[in-house]
Amino acid sequence: MTVAAPAIANRTLSQEALINGLLALLPGSAVLTDPEDLRPFECDALSVYRRLPLVVVLPETIAQVQAIMRLCHTLRVPVVARGAGTGLSGGALPLADGVLLSLARFTRILHIDPHNAMATLQPGVRNLAISEAAAAHGMYYAPDPSSQIACSIGGNVAENSGGVHCLKYGLTVHNILMLKLVTMEGELLSIGSETLDSPGYDLLALLTGSEGMLGIIVEVTVKLLARPERAQVVLAAFDDVVKAGEAVGAIIAAGIIPAGLEMMDRLAIQAAEDFAHAGYPRDAEAILLCELDGSNAEVSEYIMAVRRVLTQSGATEVRTAVDEAERQLFWKGRKSAFPAVGRISPDYYCMDGTIPRRQLPQVLRQISQWSQEYGLAVANVFHAGDGNLHPLILFDANKPGELARTEEFGRRILQLCVEVGGTITGEHGVGMEKIDQMCSQFRSAELSQFHAVKAAFDPAGLLNPGKAVPTLQRCAEFGAMHVHHGQLSHPELERY
Amino acid sequence: MADLDSSAALQQQVQDAINTRTPLNICGGNSKTFLGRHPEGKALPVSAHRGIVEYDPRELVLSARAGTPLAEIETALSDAGQMLTFEPPHFGENATLGGTIACGLSGPRRPYAGAARDAVLGCKIINGRAELLQFGGQVMKNVAGYDVSRLMAGAYGTLGVLLEISMKVLPRPAASLTLIHECPQQEAIQRMSQLLSQPVPVDAACYHAGQCHIRLAGSEQAVKHAHEHLGGEVLEKAAPFWHTLREQQLPFFHSDAPLYRVMVKPDSAPLPIAGSWLLDWGGAQRWLVSDEPVAKIRERVAAVGGHVTCFRSHDSHDEVFATLSAPLLTIHQRLKNSFDPHAIFNRGRMYPGL
Numbered sequence: 001m002t003v004a005a006p007a008i009a010n011r012t013l014s015q016e017a018l019i020n021g022l023l024a025l026l027p028g029s030a031v032l033t034d035p036e037d038l039r040p041f042e043c044d045a046l047s048v049y050r051r052l053p054l055v056v057v058l059p060e061t062i063a064q065v066q067a068i069m070r071l072c073h074t075l076r077v078p079v080v081a082r083g084a085g086t087g088l089s090g091g092a093l094p095l096a097d098g099v100l101l102s103l104a105r106f107t108r109i110l111h112i113d114p115h116n117a118m119a120t121l122q123p124g125v126r127n128l129a130i131s132e133a134a135a136a137h138g139m140y141y142a143p144d145p146s147s148q149i150a151c152s153i154g155g156n157v158a159e160n161s162g163g164v165h166c167l168k169y170g171l172t173v174h175n176i177l178m179l180k181l182v183t184m185e186g187e188l189l190s191i192g193s194e195t196l197d198s199p200g201y202d203l204l205a206l207l208t209g210s211e212g213m214l215g216i217i218v219e220v221t222v223k224l225l226a227r228p229e230r231a232q233v234v235l236a237a238f239d240d241v242v243k244a245g246e247a248v249g250a251i252i253a254a255g256i257i258p259a260g261l262e263m264m265d266r267l268a269i270q271a272a273e274d275f276a277h278a279g280y281p282r283d284a285e286a287i288l289l290c291e292l293d294g295s296n297a298e299v300s301e302y303i304m305a306v307r308r309v310l311t312q313s314g315a316t317e318v319r320t321a322v323d324e325a326e327r328q329l330f331w332k333g334r335k336s337a338f339p340a341v342g343r344i345s346p347d348y349y350c351m352d353g354t355i356p357r358r359q360l361p362q363v364l365r366q367i368s369q370w371s372q373e374y375g376l377a378v379a380n381v382f383h384a385g386d387g388n389l390h391p392l393i394l395f396d397a398n399k400p401g402e403l404a405r406t407e408e409f410g411r412r413i414l415q416l417c418v419e420v421g422g423t424i425t426g427e428h429g430v431g432m433e434k435i436d437q438m439c440s441q442f443r444s445a446e447l448s449q450f451h452a453v454k455a456a457f458d459p460a461g462l463l464n465p466g467k468a469v470p471t472l473q474r475c476a477e478f479g480a481m482h483v484h485h486g487q488l489s490h491p492e493l494e495r496y
Numbered sequence: 497m498a499d500l501d502s503s504a505a506l507q508q509q510v511q512d513a514i515n516t517r518t519p520l521n522i523c524g525g526n527s528k529t530f531l532g533r534h535p536e537g538k539a540l541p542v543s544a545h546r547g548i549v550e551y552d553p554r555e556l557v558l559s560a561r562a563g564t565p566l567a568e569i570e571t572a573l574s575d576a577g578q579m580l581t582f583e584p585p586h587f588g589e590n591a592t593l594g595g596t597i598a599c600g601l602s603g604p605r606r607p608y609a610g611a612a613r614d615a616v617l618g619c620k621i622i623n624g625r626a627e628l629l630q631f632g633g634q635v636m637k638n639v640a641g642y643d644v645s646r647l648m649a650g651a652y653g654t655l656g657v658l659l660e661i662s663m664k665v666l667p668r669p670a671a672s673l674t675l676i677h678e679c680p681q682q683e684a685i686q687r688m689s690q691l692l693s694q695p696v697p698v699d700a701a702c703y704h705a706g707q708c709h710i711r712l713a714g715s716e717q718a719v720k721h722a723h724e725h726l727g728g729e730v731l732e733k734a735a736p737f738w739h740t741l742r743e744q745q746l747p748f749f750h751s752d753a754p755l756y757r758v759m760v761k762p763d764s765a766p767l768p769i770a771g772s773w774l775l776d777w778g779g780a781q782r783w784l785v786s787d788e789p790v791a792k793i794r795e796r797v798a799a800v801g802g803h804v805t806c807f808r809s810h811d812s813h814d815e816v817f818a819t820l821s822a823p824l825l826t827i828h829q830r831l832k833n834s835f836d837p838h839a840i841f842n843r844g845r846m847y848p849g850l
């Protein structure tokens with residue numbers, strides 16, 4: 001899937017004009033064109049898709065971003081925004097004839113306002129840095145993707161990222177108040193407000209999760225929460241993945257909303273344990289990590305209740321972290337599970353479907369059956385409370401055909417998620433990766449509506465083109481290849 | 497339940513309206529006709545399209561047709577020990593789910609548990625091309641495609657006819673208690689906004705008639721502990737108080753003078769505008785009954801970064817919501833056009849020309 005960038009010698013006149021135009025707007029150190037300098041920007045964390053952009057720009061001010069956008073709009077050059085590049089769907093994959101606009105130099109925390117419970121940030125601020133800065137006021141920013149030490153708040157907004165705590169505290173969309181956005185035409189818009197709502201349409205919601213398709217986010221105001229008096233985590237081991245899946249529903253049915261409810265299966269447990277030495281039971285088929293937070297007495301009350309439910313659901317062992325250090329360790333194992341799996345296999349492919357919770361046991365069973373059919377191991381580590389699955393398919397890209405088999409396996413998992421009433425992506429976005437699966441999730445009318453929404457912000461279609469929403473043409477071709485249950489998807493379109 | 501599904505008929509009515517270029521005024525229970533600008537167009541009643549379509553308490557999700565009475569939904573939830581997170585005002589017995597979401601209305605719990613839009617997970621709509629579209633779904637996390645479902649919340653029906661809505665619901669708190677402190681407004685503002693940075697289980701806070709009311713909710717232990725920590729007198733009949741506040745049935749709201757909804761940052765000092773004030777949402781949503789000129793009110797509030805909605809007893813032919821900046825208005829017009837190219841739905845209900 002690697003696509004070469006045009007060699008410098010082969011640049012067209014219009015490409016020269018673009019680069020000269022950019023150099024007139026920015027200092028030389030903020031315009032990269034040397035292939036060696038472009039290399040770090042060729043992919044996001046889904047590295048099976050790689051491509052060098054024509055040029056990378058690293059602006060430092062909003063005015064520079066506006067000027068870049070105006071220039072690109074005038075010259076009809078496509079622009080791809082990039083935060084920290086930890087995305088898992090190829091959303092920040094550059095275009096060979098386009099500009100890659102990195103927000104990496106926007107790293108200032110502009111304002112922390114504890115009495116109004118908010119913080120204003122430049123888009124390149126790392127997720128974890130927000131909570132670190134708010135800690136002085138006893139506060140924190142709730143959404144905590146596992147990539148939080150690296151990913152940017154701008155990227156979080158663009159993907160509507162979640163984390164282990166979103167079951168109780170919501171996704172990015174529930175935790176932001178205001179954005180500053182630069183449109184493709186170079187216009188600066190204020191979306192949302194510092195008050196709890198703003199006049200007009202809820203553009204804040206529309207922009208959250210819009211994958212860099214509607215505008216460049218140049219400032220974010222987030223909501224902060226008071227750090228709970230106490231947080232405690234319970235670890236439960238199971239001798240059967242399906243039982244663990246059922247326990248998840250039982251906890252919710254008991255009227256408890258844990259701060260986090262995560263599940264890992266045997267392979268993930270082993271990998272995480274080798275990597276983080278978190279003290280997980282190595283002989284378990286699955287573990288659940290259930291975090292409870294609140295006041296001291298309240299947490300004790302919930303722990304008792306949760307322990308009871310877990311035991312009734314057939315847990316072979318239920319352990320409460322003895323102190324804060326052990327609690328941190330339990331989470332360290334979970335948060336480092338992806339890199340840990342990365343160590344035991346040459347490559348892995350992370351899927352991201354969401355399903356109604358009640359379907360967990362059935363879907364996990366089906367995945368494990370397919371894993372055997374394909375001869376590809378799967379490690380499951382995921383946000384069980386939200387029904388957000390992350391099967392990691394282990395493969396070796398150097399073995400002929402293995403990537404293709406992995407991708408096919410992955411597609412079947414996502415198709416299954418749609419069939420049981422779920423979705424092809426819970427938090428990683430569509431990007432480049434799931435563009436074809438969008439054709440199974442939506443019909444032509446909805447896809448056309450999405451294109452119309454994009455055109456409302458970006459009439460020229462220059463922002464991150466080709467991502468997130470497939471053309472109807474593409475769906476027709478995809479549908480022709482994947483006739484489902486004998487039914488052609490998008491039947492109104494001509495076939496090729 | 498089939499007879500309660502009138503989506504096909506509604507789709508036909510929209511198609512007819514497109515063919516004849518007849519503007520439509522989407523009507524649910526008519527409990528919120530007073531909100532927004534003057535309704536235009538031929539009535540399109542949707543209240544026959546009703547019924548809870550799916551509700552499994554374990555999933556924490558409820559899906560219902562837009563015409564379902566809010567009261568019916570709340571009863572079903574309450575029977576299962578659950579509730580709508582955003583505590584919506586009804587403003588009348590016939591309030592429907594669709595109208596509630598379209599107007600984006602939330603009650604006292606809003607600052608602590610999220611707004612109507614936060615609870616929305618998915619929806620079915622008819623757009624202005626008479627197409628039946630489905631966005632989002634019944635799962636908590638879903639980032640496939642743009643978040644059109646939440647865009648519908650608070651759009652006053654100007655982008656399409658809501659047919660069905662899926663929402664996240666939550667267990668009712670095991671315990672709840674309301675504490676009162678007598679104090680001046682400035683002190684109440686400080687007290688309420690300081691609570692935001694403290695780990696206390698507050699789920700509503702308002703200032704009315706010289707008293708700051710703080711509602712605690714959570715487990716028995718959590719509420720007990722917070723009561724000890726915060727002190728104050730316990731309000732005996734707490735539930736009716738919050739209900740009459742939410743429904744605007746307190747004597748404060750019985751006035752012929754215009755009622756304004758003033759949105760500011762919660763710790764904003766008392767605003768220098770003549771009239772009577774009631775502060776809800778921990779100071780973030782302030783109700784003002786005033787005879788001052790609306791332009792002056794808007795100006796004073798904008799000066800502290802807030803915005804104003806004319807809520808009751810206003811001239812509904814004027815601007816009701818705060819003016820949008822020119823570039824934002826352009827985006828609004830293009831979006832409206834993308835959903836409703838013939839400008840059929842609820843024309844002018846939010847802004848002239850939208």
Ligand SMILES: Cc1cc2nc3c(=O)[nH]c(=O)nc-3n(C[C@H](O)[C@H](O)[C@H](O)COP(=O)(O)OP(=O)(O)OC[C@H]3O[C@@H](n4cnc5c(N)ncnc54)[C@H](O)[C@@H]3O)c2cc1C
Nearest residue numbers: 083084085086087091145146152154155158161162212217
């Ligand atoms: C090990 C690992 C664990 C992860 N765990 C989680 C998790 O638990 N939960 C979760 O939700 N995600 C997770 N992710 C995915 C990823 O970290 C998130 O999607 C993150 O929000 C991406 O942020 P970023 O700054 O790296 O964005 P990038 O990857 O740089 O960009 C992502 C998308 O956003 C756009 N974009 C970025 N910045 C802007 C901007 N300022 N304006 C407009 N568009 C912009 C890009 O064009 C692209 O489409 C994980 C990734 C890794 C590698």
